[in-house]
Amino acid sequence: MDIVGFIVKLFLSPQVFAPIVFPGLLTALVVLLIIIWAERKIAARIQMRVGPLYVTRHLGGVLQMLADGTRYMFQEFIVPETADRIPFIVAPILALTLAILPFAFIPSAPGFSPISSPLTLPAVLAVISAIPISVLLMGWASNNKFSIQGAVREAFMSLGYEVPLFISAISMSILYGTMSLEEMVTKQFIPGLILNPIAAFTFLVSMIMSAGKLPFDIVEGEQEIVAGPYVEYTGIIFGIGMGLAYLKLYALSLIYTIIFLSGWEPLPKLLYDIYPGIAGIFLFVKAFLLMLFIVFLRSVYGRYRLDQALKIGWRVYFVLSIVSLILSLGLRVILNV
């Protein structure tokens, strides 16, 4: 019965398993639920209160986000008649596909990357930088004054953080000499963080800016423009909008672990022999811890003003990424690694 074998082999092949199951869609969904719950629990713990609890009384309210998500599923889906109907519905779906595409490039074990091409790093960054365009479309299509303000802010912010993001990533690829994520990990005897700390810091902060987490929570700034581009969205489409930021954060933290924290480095040999797909456990653990730290910032900071954030983006982190570029060029020449 080769059909069943064929299907199993197909499912287990890197092209299907990595993007769908391990660092891809299913784990992203689980990470989405747990990270948002962890964010509310950590913030609650700092703020002397309990946070979501009675959803699953004994597990500390883990399924809170599941409850919120399914509630969105069953809510009435309103398309305001002043809104432009087709782009109003299509824009969030476009944003979601763009947010899921990076998992097609992210490897999870040495020989196990869905698309093993020498240019996976720029491909991932290109896909992630396309998301603001669809958020812009969302804000424009719902024809509401606050959402137009939100869309304009998203445009400003995306310019502010993408340039440092790209330059610090490119400076690391210069250091390693390759553009493909898989080879980057193999080349990392010392974690990238120690080699070029400036690039690591700029990448981290522009990652926070791109995911719209505090203190750069400017796009859906509740206190000024109600919910930014997502004002008019109800039901599951708003669920997608809200999950978008966390999906982007998850993809970027995976890339951050691969570039700077030497990916799946302490490779558990026996897991690799059984099945390479699940060998990248440490990649996932490091990325998850990084996300917990970023999510913890929510209870520490307020919100920067739009012009302050842009000033930081352009004056501080753009310069820092240029410095990191020069540093990695110097390192490359000296160490000729």
Next chain:
Amino acid sequence: MSCPFGFVMVGRLEESARKATKWLVEKTPIRSLRDWAITFSLWPVHFTTSCCGAEFAAASAPRYDAERFGFLPFNSPRQTNLLVVEGTLTKKMGEAAKIVYDQMPWPKFVIAMGACAIDGGLFYNSYNIVRPKDILPVEYYIPGCPPRPEAVAQAIIMLQEKVRKGEWRKA
């Protein structure tokens, strides 16, 4: 969708799809899942009507933390399913309450908080007061002026039980 050639076919498809989902949602497993989800994610819209807002904020403050019930005050009416009328509803605020209620998506509930929201309270004979029950379908009334945060929590629990048992669709 308004594509021209498939108009006849699409028209019936959309309408039958809607009927199918309505039938599917009423089946017990999906229905209980929906009721469980709505029970634990009652998000009130950020709409302080009058001075009971102080006790409503105290209800979600650390001591009487209402987020234990999944009760997260959210900012836009589109994403919420609970409108808490906190205190006296003046004429001007009444119109705003009506607009906010209409903007909220379908499974939505209204809680009237405070003696003023029940029947005018201390301002029963004022010329600028509207009773919430005249303009909004109110589910629960919370007595007290202002009601203690425990009373707000009690109202949330009662609404959760009502939604969990699924009686909210009969009305």
Next chain:
Amino acid sequence: MLSMSSEFVSSRLLFKEGDESTYELFIGPQHPASGHMRFIVRLKGDIIVSVDPDIGYVHRTMEKLAEGREAIKAIPLLERLTIIDSHNVTVALVTALERLLDAEPPPRALYLRTLLSEINRIASHLYGMGIAGIMLNHSTMFMWAFGDREVWIQLAEELTGARLTHTYSIPGGVRRDLPQGFKEKFEKAARYMEKRLQDYMKIFLLNPQIASRYEGVGILKKSEARRLSIVGPNLRASGVKYDARLADDYGAYKELEFEVPVREEGDCMARMLVRVEEIKQSLSIIRQVLEKMPSGPIFAEKYLKLLPPKTREQVLKTGHVKLPGIFASLKLPAGEAVARAEMGHGEIFYHIVSDGSTKPYRLRVVTPSFRNVVLFRYLPPGHRFMDFPAIYGSLDYFPPEADR
């Protein structure tokens, strides 16, 4: 009205000036950063051109109702003006009534009134700092300030029996005497509060991110503050040393030394720091009150002897005042009375005109937030749109008291 709100949905360019166009935004009654009012904000790009505060959403017609009810009923009615700072509202009203009835409260009652006024001032300042925190999406400051406010609400509940609506002072004195063990409870709360104020400074006011949002934003010059008759911490943050507690003699402020904190910069950070300073001052005032509290009756002799003898002993023994029958239809002698008091938000002003009947002929109250509303018209223009919540939060504006 509905026609106006439909504009809310459709985007409408007000008028075009050359290439720029003024963009009108309704920060309406339902908005995370507007409270119970609507601001019609006109923006040019990111700069605010003009803000028109449209108040009146919580106009519960207090003055009209006070004219229709007996004088004693005006106390619980007017308490709902500022429910988070209710005793400072009623202490001014009761002082005005006492000036009309010329009933002199015993010194112990004055001290008890000052005690509850200061507890309410701390609670009101914490409420203001919490709202200022959530305006910058700093949810930790909101939760910490509201959590610590519960400490003071519980203290007030021990003293008067109600969380917010105490109705503590009545013409001629106060309703309850000091419960036992109040001093130790207060000492515990004061130590906790002093420790927490350092935490607030660390997480919020000295946090470089919040400091960059607050410093140099919403600067209110001294002359501007005097001209627009601003009151409360907003005035003292602009360098004017004025406090109604020194201007009008109510409560025991004459026998206590306390210093009025004043800052010169006049921006949002100065306003917040003045509030933190005032909390410290209130703590020291309460300590002095609890030390110097004289013993004696808590209700004026003039009304005490109207009680039948048996209830009079019970009142003196238990310290719980029973209102004499005459209070139901207390005849206010014809005349006028004026009283001022310092609330958390500023100075409240009462003017009672009575024509000898049981109901006041005219009761005029001007609340501090009504005098601060004009700041929304003068401060934001010229700032960026994202400065608006920072300015709104730092002004500690409470709409129900402004709309009366």
Next chain:
Amino acid sequence: MNGEKPSWLIEIVSKLSELGIRLDEAKNVLKMEVAPESLREAAKILIQYGYDHLASISGVDWSTKGTIEVIYFAESYEPEKRGTLIELKTATSRENPKLPSLVDLWPNALLLERETWEMFGVVFEGNPDLRRLLLPPDWSGPPPLRKDYRVVEEGIYVEYE
């Protein structure tokens, strides 16, 4: 007031009495009856003496006498002057009450005059924007704080003398 009057108070009293304004002294409040015409001069004099803002403008509707009395309370922030309030009392007819606006002298009178106009119908000429402040925009009834605007009353306590 500790018996002897401070110097600035005596000057104010002398300056204002030239304008033919009746003065009397209550508990730390200087009361004045001012005719509507000489309202602005009195205000100018007070501003020179540091009374640079208004605590309140309150209207009183004497329906029996057929007049609406508008009372201005001037207040000062200076340490020695903050103890005393100065009360300017003017009376206008009930049918079409008209008063000169003091917005250019006391800027914070803007909102106070708007409220008095809305509640009593007293028109202040010269006030830049006399429009609805507290009442709903579609309010068609008469000014509510007037005595003839009845509010339904249910006395819970029976009146007994």
